[in-house]
Amino acid sequence: MCLDDQILNTYLDGELGEPWKTQVIEHLNYCVACNTRLEQLKRLRETLLSSALTQQEIQPHQEKVLSFIEKNIIEKKHINIFRKTFRVSMPMVMATAAAFVVILTGVLLFTRPDGLPTGQIIPNVAIPSAGSVVQVRATENLSAAKLLENFTLEEILQYLSSRGYEVEVKVKEIQPVVHQTDQNEIGSEKPAEEPTVEQ
Amino acid sequence: MEVHSSDSKSFRSVYEQVFPVVMRVAYHITYNMDVSEDICQEAFIRFYEKGIDFQSVDEAKYWLIRVVKNMSINVIKRKAREDATVERLKKAPSLPILNGEQALIGDETRAMVRSAVERLPEKLKSVLVLKEYADLNYKQIAGILRISESNVKVRVHRARKIMESMLDREEMHVS
Numbered sequence A: 001m002c003l004d005d006q007i008l009n010t011y012l013d014g015e016l017g018e019p020w021k022t023q024v025i026e027h028l029n030y031c032v033a034c035n036t037r038l039e040q041l042k043r044l045r046e047t048l049l050s051s052a053l054t055q056q057e058i059q060p061h062q063e064k065v066l067s068f069i070e071k072n073i074i075e076k077k078h079i080n081i082f083r084k085t086f087r088v089s090m091p092m093v094m095a096t097a098a099a100f101v102v103i104l105t106g107v108l109l110f111t112r113p114d115g116l117p118t119g120q121i122i123p124n125v126a127i128p129s130a131g132s133v134v135q136v137r138a139t140e141n142l143s144a145a146k147l148l149e150n151f152t153l154e155e156i157l158q159y160l161s162s163r164g165y166e167v168e169v170k171v172k173e174i175q176p177v178v179h180q181t182d183q184n185e186i187g188s189e190k191p192a193e194e195p196t197v198e199q
Numbered sequence B: 001m002e003v004h005s006s007d008s009k010s011f012r013s014v015y016e017q018v019f020p021v022v023m024r025v026a027y028h029i030t031y032n033m034d035v036s037e038d039i040c041q042e043a044f045i046r047f048y049e050k051g052i053d054f055q056s057v058d059e060a061k062y063w064l065i066r067v068v069k070n071m072s073i074n075v076i077k078r079k080a081r082e083d084a085t086v087e088r089l090k091k092a093p094s095l096p097i098l099n100g101e102q103a104l105i106g107d108e109t110r111a112m113v114r115s116a117v118e119r120l121p122e123k124l125k126s127v128l129v130l131k132e133y134a135d136l137n138y139k140q141i142a143g144i145l146r147i148s149e150s151n152v153k154v155r156v157h158r159a160r161k162i163m164e165s166m167l168d169r170e171e172m173h174v175s
C-alpha cells in the first residue's frame, strides 16, 4: 500500500518515529509513485522557503529597533524611574485615526465615573511634560482602545496636539446618564481583544 | 544559559539571535514590513520591561514568538475589521495597505506564495509560518501554540495541501 501525504510530510519534516520511518524508507526504495510525490512535497517546501524574508532585508530593521530600544527603554530606565511611557498606536490610515480617537474621547466623556461636569474635565491642552515619551507607531497595532483607556483625556489631547492635530472638543449634548445607544454603537467597532491563545 | 530579560546583556544576546526569527514570523503573517517592525519592537520592549527569567535562550525565543504571532494575528484581524468600518463610514478612501511593500516582491514566486499564505485560515497559517519561517519542529510549535503535537502535524499537512492547490491555480493563471 502506498504512503499518504500526511506520512510523507511528517517524514519530510524529519518527525516520523520508528517503526514507521524504516517502513517508509523501505517503501521509497522501490515505489516510483511515492518518490515522485515526495519530490513534489519537497519542492512545495522549497518554494515556501525561497520566499522567506532574507537576513539582508531584516538587518536594517534589526538595527533600527535595537537603537530605539536602547535609547528609549534601556538607557532611560536608569535616569528617570518616574518615566511614563505614553505609547499610542496610530492607524495606518490617518484620517481613520483621528476619527477613531475622537470617538473614543467621546466614550471617556460619557463614561467618566465621578460625574464631574464636563467643563472640569476638559483641561487646557498643555505642552507635553518633560518626563513622558511620545512615540508614534506607524500602525495601529496592538490594543489601542485598551491603551487609550489608561490615559486621561488630558493626555490624549496632549498627544494629539503634539502630533499637530488641532483638537476641538465639542459636547453637543450631555445627559447625566450614560448614553446607552452611543456606547453600543462604539462598542461594535471595539478593536483588539487580548492576544488570542490558540486552542 | 539563564536569561533575565531586563538584564541588558542578556537582552542584547537574545535580541541578536531572535530578532530575525520574530521578524519573519510577523512578516509572513502581516506581509507588511513597517507593521512587522512595530510588532517586533513592541514585543522586545515588553520582553525587556517585564523582567522575566527564562531557563534558556530558547525559552525566551518561544515567549517572543508567541507574543509576536499573537500580535500579528490581531493586526490582520483588526485590519479586516477596520477596512469594513472604513468602507461603511466612507470616511476615508481606502488606501493600499502595503506601502513600502512592492520593493520586496521582486519575483512572481514570492507574490504567489504571499497571496496563498494570506488566504490560509488563521490556525493553519500560524502553524505553517512557524514551521517554515521560524524553523521550528512540531514539538516546539505545539508548545508555543499550546496545542498537541499531533494537532500540529495535521495542521502542517492541511496547510501544505491548501498551499499546493492554491499555488497550482496561481501558476495556471500566470502562464
Ligand SMILES: [Zn+2]
Residues within 6 Å of the ligand: A001, A002, A003, A027, A031, A032, A033, A034, A035
Ligand atoms: Zn508508493
